[in-house]
Amino acid sequence: MALYHTNPRVDIQRAHPNAIDTLSGYRGEHVARWVEGQVINTQRWTDQLYSLRFDAPVEPFSAGQFTKVALDIESDRVGRPYSYVNAPSERPLEIYFIRVPNGPLTNRLIELQAGDKLWVSPQPSGFFTLSEVPAAEHLWMLSTGTALGVFLSILKTDEPWQRFEKIVLVHAVRKAEELNYAAIIERLQREHPEQFSFIPFVSREQVDFALCGRIPAMIENGRLEERAGLSINADQSQFMLCGNPGMVKDTTEVLLSRGLQRNRRREPGQITTEKYW
Ligand SMILES: Cc1cc2nc3c(=O)[nH]c(=O)nc-3n(C[C@H](O)[C@H](O)[C@H](O)COP(=O)(O)OP(=O)(O)OC[C@H]3O[C@@H](n4cnc5c(N)ncnc54)[C@H](O)[C@@H]3O)c2cc1C
Numbered sequence: 001m002a003l004y005h006t007n008p009r010v011d012i013q014r015a016h017p018n019a020i021d022t023l024s025g026y027r028g029e030h031v032a033r034w035v036e037g038q039v040i041n042t043q044r045w046t047d048q049l050y051s052l053r054f055d056a057p058v059e060p061f062s063a064g065q066f067t068k069v070a071l072d073i074e075s076d077r078v079g080r081p082y083s084y085v086n087a088p089s090e091r092p093l094e095i096y097f098i099r100v101p102n103g104p105l106t107n108r109l110i111e112l113q114a115g116d117k118l119w120v121s122p123q124p125s126g127f128f129t130l131s132e133v134p135a136a137e138h139l140w141m142l143s144t145g146t147a148l149g150v151f152l153s154i155l156k157t158d159e160p161w162q163r164f165e166k167i168v169l170v171h172a173v174r175k176a177e178e179l180n181y182a183a184i185i186e187r188l189q190r191e192h193p194e195q196f197s198f199i200p201f202v203s204r205e206q207v208d209f210a211l212c213g214r215i216p217a218m219i220e221n222g223r224l225e226e227r228a229g230l231s232i233n234a235d236q237s238q239f240m241l242c243g244n245p246g247m248v249k250d251t252t253e254v255l256l257s258r259g260l261q262r263n264r265r266r267e268p269g270q271i272t273t274e275k276y277w
Pocket residue numbers: 006007008009066080081082083084095096097098100102103104105106107126145146147149274275276277
């Protein structure tokens with residue numbers, strides 16, 4: 001099975017308030033498609049970027065997986081996939097999202113307040129997990145925008161620190177104000193000073209602490225390796241890429257040209273990806 005998958009967007013469904021909304025489970029029993037959740041709080045980082053924390057009776061998940069969140073909007077249930085930001089052992093559940101211009105769901109999610117109800121898919125989905133990533137010395141986690149969240153969930157578990165000698169987290173954003181979750185990243189730096197490096201990219205303004213530009217260009221010109229103090233090669237490196245599909249595509253091409261391969265279950269390689277749209 002390919003580890004990079006197409007957009008599993010949840011189609012807009014007719015909401016039947018009194019209907020039992022179920023799916024057939026793999027053992028044939030009916031499992032709920034949606035369970036009710038309750039908002040704990042929302043955090044507004046910028047005009048566009050928000051985190052939503054909520055409780056819901058979801059099934060256990062692996063760090064790197066996503067759930068689906070839905071609201072009933074007029075007579076439709078509108079659901080979309082969101083990566084968990086919390087580690088599997090942590091509660092409340094948390095997602096980090098960007099308000100998309102004219103986006104049907106995100107423009108409603110930002111209006112939620114503590115105590116409001118939302119629908120959550122109880123079954124986790126996705127293969128963007130460390131169990132799919134082969135052994136290596138160095139783990140490179142490359143994110144754009146809100147895809148930072150999926151890596152925070154993974155980094156809050158023990159597994160990456162036990163498996164990799166060095167871990168590089170890259171967060172690429174347009175503007176410095178979008179470099180959120182600094183407290184968690186600083187905590188990871190304090191806890192793993194020799195093992196962990198965080199490399200911010202800011203593409204649409206000049207700031208002295210970040211690389212200015214795009215990830216693929218900075219791999220091609222060697223500046224990412226220089227900043228990380230590590231070389232990129234098929235023997236030592238594993239890459240996880242998540243977020244903007246253009247970044248995933250362009251970075252994959254650059255890494256392929258450097259001798260790395262896509263990671264597939266039948267044919268393990270070094271590049272594991274997840275696209276957000
Ligand atoms: C596996 C998976 C996991 C995802 N996890 C997250 C997540 O953790 N956080 C998150 O914000 N989104 C995530 N998404 C995207 C999310 O599902 C929605 O598409 C998004 O929140 C917009 O919803 P919408 O209904 O407002 O607009 P939509 O109609 O769904 O989207 C409209 C357009 O907005 C743009 N867009 C969508 N998502 C993003 C994004 N994250 N950043 C920048 N532009 C975007 C695309 O151009 C898209 O075509 C994920 C998608 C997938 C497939």
